[in-house]
Amino acid sequence: MIVLDRLTKRFGSQTAVDELSFAVPAGQIVGFLGPNGAGKSTTLRMLTGLIEPTSGTARVAGFDLQRDPIEVKRRVGFVPESGAVFESLSGLEYLEMVAALYGIPPKAARARIEQFISFFDLGFDTLTDKLLGAYSKGMRRKVVITAALLHNPPVVFFDEPLDGLDANAAVGFKALIQALAREGKTIVYSSHILDVVERVCHRVIIIDRGRLLLDGKPEELVAAHQAGSLERLFTQVTGGAELERRAEDFGRTFRS
Amino acid sequence: MSDPAAAGAATAGDARIASQARILRRLFLTLFLRGRGARGLRRGTAPKSIAQKLWVTLALYALTGCLALLFRRQSVFALGVYLHAMTFMFLGMFVASSAGEVLFNQEEGDILLHRPVQPRTLLWAKVRVLVEVSLWVAGAFNLVGCLAGAMGRGGSWLFPLAHALSTTLEAVFCTSSVVLVYQLCLGWFGRERLEGLMTTTQVLFTIVTVMAAQLVPRLVMHPHAISGVGIGAGWIVLLPPAWFAGLDDALAGTGAPSSWLLGLVAVAASAAVLWSAFGRLALTYESGLRALNERGSGRGRPRGRRRWLDRLVSAPPLCWWFRDPVTRASFVLTSAYLFRDRDTKLRLYPGISPMLIMPFVVLFQGGTRGGFRHGGFSTAFASGYLGLIPLFSMSLLQYSQHWQAADVFRAAPLAGPAAICRGARRAVLCFLTFPVLLLFGLVIGWFMRGTPDWVLLLPGVVTMPVYALIPNLGGRAVPFSSPIEGAKSVGRGLRMFGVMMVAVVLSGLAGWARHLGWFWPFLLAECFGVLVACAVMTRSIGAEVWASLE
Numbered sequence: 019m020i021v022l023d024r025l026t027k028r029f030g031s032q033t034a035v036d037e038l039s040f041a042v043p044a045g046q047i048v049g050f051l052g053p054n055g056a057g058k059s060t061t062l063r064m065l066t067g068l069i070e071p072t073s074g075t076a077r078v079a080g081f082d083l084q085r086d087p088i089e090v091k092r093r094v095g096f097v098p099e100s101g102a103v104f105e106s107l108s109g110l111e112y113l114e115m116v117a118a119l120y121g122i123p124p125k126a127a128r129a130r131i132e133q134f135i136s137f138f139d140l141g142f143d144t145l146t147d148k149l150l151g152a153y154s155k156g157m158r159r160k161v162v163i164t165a166a167l168l169h170n171p172p173v174v175f176f177d178e179p180l181d182g183l184d185a186n187a188a189v190g191f192k193a194l195i196q197a198l199a200r201e202g203k204t205i206v207y208s209s210h211i212l213d214v215v216e217r218v219c220h221r222v223i224i225i226d227r228g229r230l231l232l233d234g235k236p237e238e239l240v241a242a243h244q245a246g247s248l249e250r251l252f253t254q255v256t257g258g259a260e261l262e263r264r265a266e267d268f269g270r271t272f273r274s
Numbered sequence: 275m276s277d278p279a280a281a282g283a284a285t286a287g288d289a290r291i292a293s294q295a296r297i298l299r300r301l302f303l304t305l306f307l308r309g310r311g312a313r314g315l316r317r318g319t320a321p322k323s324i325a326q327k328l329w330v331t332l333a334l335y336a337l338t339g340c341l342a343l344l345f346r347r348q349s350v351f352a353l354g355v356y357l358h359a360m361t362f363m364f365l366g367m368f369v370a371s372s373a374g375e376v377l378f379n380q381e382e383g384d385i386l387l388h389r390p391v392q393p394r395t396l397l398w399a400k401v402r403v404l405v406e407v408s409l410w411v412a413g414a415f416n417l418v419g420c421l422a423g424a425m426g427r428g429g430s431w432l433f434p435l436a437h438a439l440s441t442t443l444e445a446v447f448c449t450s451s452v453v454l455v456y457q458l459c460l461g462w463f464g465r466e467r468l469e470g471l472m473t474t475t476q477v478l479f480t481i482v483t484v485m486a487a488q489l490v491p492r493l494v495m496h497p498h499a500i501s502g503v504g505i506g507a508g509w510i511v512l513l514p515p516a517w518f519a520g521l522d523d524a525l526a527g528t529g530a531p532s533s534w535l536l537g538l539v540a541v542a543a544s545a546a547v548l549w550s551a552f553g554r555l556a557l558t559y560e561s562g563l564r565a566l567n568e569r570g571s572g573r574g575r576p577r578g579r580r581r582w583l584d585r586l587v588s589a590p591p592l593c594w595w596f597r598d599p600v601t602r603a604s605f606v607l608t609s610a611y612l613f614r615d616r617d618t619k620l621r622l623y624p625g626i627s628p629m630l631i632m633p634f635v636v637l638f639q640g641g642t643r644g645g646f647r648h649g650g651f652s653t654a655f656a657s658g659y660l661g662l663i664p665l666f667s668m669s670l671l672q673y674s675q676h677w678q679a680a681d682v683f684r685a686a687p688l689a690g691p692a693a694i695c696r697g698a699r700r701a702v703l704c705f706l707t708f709p710v711l712l713l714f715g716l717v718i719g720w721f722m723r724g725t726p727d728w729v730l731l732l733p734g735v736v737t738m739p740v741y742a743l744i745p746n747l748g749g750r751a752v753p754f755s756s757p758i759e760g761a762k763s764v765g766r767g768l769r770m771f772g773v774m775m776v777a778v779v780l781s782g783l784a785g786w787a788r789h790l791g792w793f794w795p796f797l798l799a800e801c802f803g804v805l806v807a808c809a810v811m812t813r814s815i816g817a818e819v820w821a822s823l824e
Contacts, residue, residue: 029568066387066388067387067388068383068384068387068388068564069564069568070561070564088390088391088392089390091388091389091390091391092390094388096388098384098388100381100384102381102382102384102385103385104301104305104385106304106305106308107301107304107305107308111304115297115301116389118293118294118297119294119297119298119386119389119390119391120389120390121293149308
C-alpha cells in the first residue's frame with residue numbers, strides 16, 4: 019500500500035531524509051519512530067504531498083506520489099503534528115468544508131460527522147457554536163483526527179496524534195486505529211509515546227538522521243537486542259542511553 | 275462509511291473542481307471577514323466583528339471618494355485619471371498587504387496541501403476573494419466619482435457604467451500583477467530567498483502605487499508643470515491609471531482615438547497579466563506553497579560565531595543604553611523580528627511605506643511650486659509625516675502570528691509591560707527612524723542647501739518621542755502580543771488618522787509661526803511641551819500593570 023524507494027529530501031546542504039526505502043502492506047499499523055530531527059515528519063510530509071522529495075520515488079495506494087499527487091491525496095488521511103485548523107471557523111463549518119473538498123455530499127458528510135461526534139464525545143452545540151480558536155487543545159485534536167478520517171481513506175498518517183488528548187480519548191483513539199486496521203486500512207503512526215506504539219503497532223520502523231536503523235515486529239526487535247522494552251531498544255539504537263548519564267551529571271552541576 | 279476512492283471516482287472531475295472552487299472561495303471569504311485567528315469567542319459574536327468593521331471601512335472610503343467632487347469641472351479623462359490613480363493606490367496597498375497572508379500562508383499548508391485540491395483551483399479561489407474585496411473597496415471609493423463623472427463637464431449617463439467596467443479591470447490588473455510578481459520571484463530566485471523577496475516585492479509594490487497615485491493626478495491636473503502633458507502625450511501610456519482612464523474617456527467621454535488606444539492597452543495589459551499569472555504560472559504556485567512548508571532549511575551559522583545583533587548590543591554605545599536586561603532582551607527580540615520574521619516584515623514595511631514616501635512627495639510637491647524657498651508648510655509637514663514612523667511602527671509591531679508566545683512576558687516576574695515596550699521603541703528608533711531621518715536629512719541637505727527653510731523640519735522631528743510613546747499608553751501595543759486580525763481594526767486606523775491630523779495642525783502652526791517671525795519661541799515652547807508630555811507619558815506607561823487575559 020505504501021512503497022518508498024530511496025526517498026530523499028535535502029534542505030540546502032542538510033539531508034533530512036537519506037535514501038529511505040521500505041514498504042507497508044494493507045491493514046498494517048506501523049510505528050514510525052526516531053529522535054527529534056530524525057526526519058519522521060519530513061517523510062510524512064513528503065508522503066502526503068506537503069513537500070517535494072529531492073530524489074527517489076514513493077507509491078501510495080497504488081499511485082505514484084509525483085505523477086498522480088491528487089489521486090494519492092484523495093486516498094490519504096493526515097493528522098499533522100501542528101494540528102493546524104482554520105481557527106475562525108466553527109468545528110462543524112470546518113469539517114463540512116473538508117468533506118466538501120473530498121466531494122462528499124452534504125447529507126453523507128453530516129452523517130459521518132455525527133458518527134465522529136458521538137465517538138469522541140464532542141457536543142454538537144460546541145461544534146456549531148464555538149469557533150475552533152476557542153477549543154481546548156484536545157478538542158481541536160479530535161476535530162483534526164475527524165477531518166483526517168472523514169473521507170474514509172485507505173491510508174492514514176498520524177504525526178503525534180495523542181498530543182493534547184486526555185487519557186480516555188487516547189484509549190478510544192488506540193482502539194479506533196486498531197479497528198481501522200482490521201478494516202484493511204494502512205496506518206503509519208509517528209509518536210514519541212513508545213509504550214503506546216509497542217501495544218498498538220504491528221511493526222516499527224526506527225530512523226535516525228534520515229536513515230533507516232531498524233525495521234521489524236516490536237517484540238522480535240526487543241528480543242533480538244535483549245532490550246526488555248521498546249523504550250530501552252529505542253534509547254540503545256539512537257544514543258538515548260547516554261542522555262541518562264548526562265542528566266545525572268547535569269543534576270549535580272546544577273545543584274552546585 | 276463508504277470507500278472514498280470509489281466515491282471520488284463516481285464524481286465527475288470537472289464537477290468536483292467546480293464545487294471545490296465554490297467551497298474554497300466561500301472559505302477564503304469567511305476567513306477574510308472573520309480573520310484567521312479567533313480566541314475564545316462564540317460564533318454568534320466573533321464573526322460579525324470584522325464584517326462590521328469592513329462596513330465602516332467602506333463608509334470611510336466612500337467619504338474619501340467625495341473629494342472627486344473637486345474634479346467635477348475637469349474633463350472625463352482628468353477625472354478618470356484621478357479616480358483610477360487613487361483606486362490604484364488603495365487597491366495596490368490592500369492587495370500588497372493582504373497577498374502575503376492570503377497567498378502564502380504557512381499554516382494553511384498543514385490544513386489544505388494534503389487534500390485533493392489542484393493548485394490552480396486554490397489560487398483562483400484566493401484571487402477571486404481578493405478581487406471581490408478589492409471591488410467593494412473600489413466601489414465605495416468611486417461611488418461619488420461616478421456621479422461626478424455623469425454630471426460633470428463632457429460626462430454622460432454612460433460614465434458610471436464605463437467606470438464600473440474600467441474599475442473592475444483595474445482590480446483584476448492589480449491583483450494579477452501582485453500574483454504574477456510573486457510567481458516570477460519564485461520561479462527566478464527559488465525558495466531559499468522566497469521569503470525575503472516576497473517582502474521586498476510587497477514593499478516596492480506599495481511604494482510604487484503610493485507614488486503613482488500621488489504623482490499621476492498632479493501631472494495631469496497641472497499641465498504647465500511639464501509641457502505636453504495630456505491625453506495625447508506619449509509617455510502617459512506608461513502609467514496604468516491613465517490606461518483605465520482612457521477606457522472611461524473612450525466609452526463615456528470624448529471617444530478620441532488616443533483614448534481608445536489607452537483603453538485597448540488597459541484591456542490587453544489586464545488580459546496578459548491575468549493569463550500569465552493563472553494560465554502560465556499556476557503550477558509555480560504549488561511549489562511556492564510547498565517551499566514554505568519546508569522547515570529547517572538553509573545554512574546554519576558557523577559554530578561559535580555570534581549574531582551581529584548580539585555584538586551590536588554588547589558594544590558601545592548601545593551597551594550603555596541597555597543597562598536594564600529586560601529592555602535589552604526586548605530590543606534584541608524586536609530587532610530580530612524586524613529583520614527575520616516574514617509575517618512582521620509583510621505587515622510592517624508596507625504599512626509604513628506611505629510614511630517613508632509621503633515626506634518626499636510633499637517636499638517635492640512644494641519644490642515644484644517653489645516650495646523649497648517659500649513653501650514653509652510643505653517642509654514642516656514633511657517632517658511631521660516622518661514623526662509618524664515610530665507611531666505606526668509601534669502600533670503595527672504589536673501584531674504577530676506568534677502572539678501567544680508573548681504570554682512569556684506575563685509569566686516573567688515583571689509588574690507591567692513598560693520595559694518590554696521600551697526595548698521595542700528603541701529598536702524602532704535605531705533601525706527604522708534614524709536611517710530614514712538620515713536619508714531625509716541628506717536629501718533635503720542637497721536640495722535645500724543655501725536656504726534657511728531646513729529649520730522647519732525641526733518641529734516634526736522634535737515630536738517623534740511623543741508619537742513613539744502614544745501606542746504604549748494604557749498598557750497597549752506590547753510587541754507581538756496581539757492576533758494579526760487586530761491590525762485591520764478601523765478604530766486603530768481612526769486613531770492613526772487623528773494623530774496624523776495633529777501632525778498637520780502642528781506643521782501648519784510651525785509654518786505660520788515662521789511667517790510671523792515667532793518660529794524660535796514656537797520651537798522652544800514645543801520642546802518644553804514635548805518634554806512635559808514625554809515625562810507624563812513615560813510615568814503613565816511605567817505605572818501600567820498587566821491587564822487580565824480574557
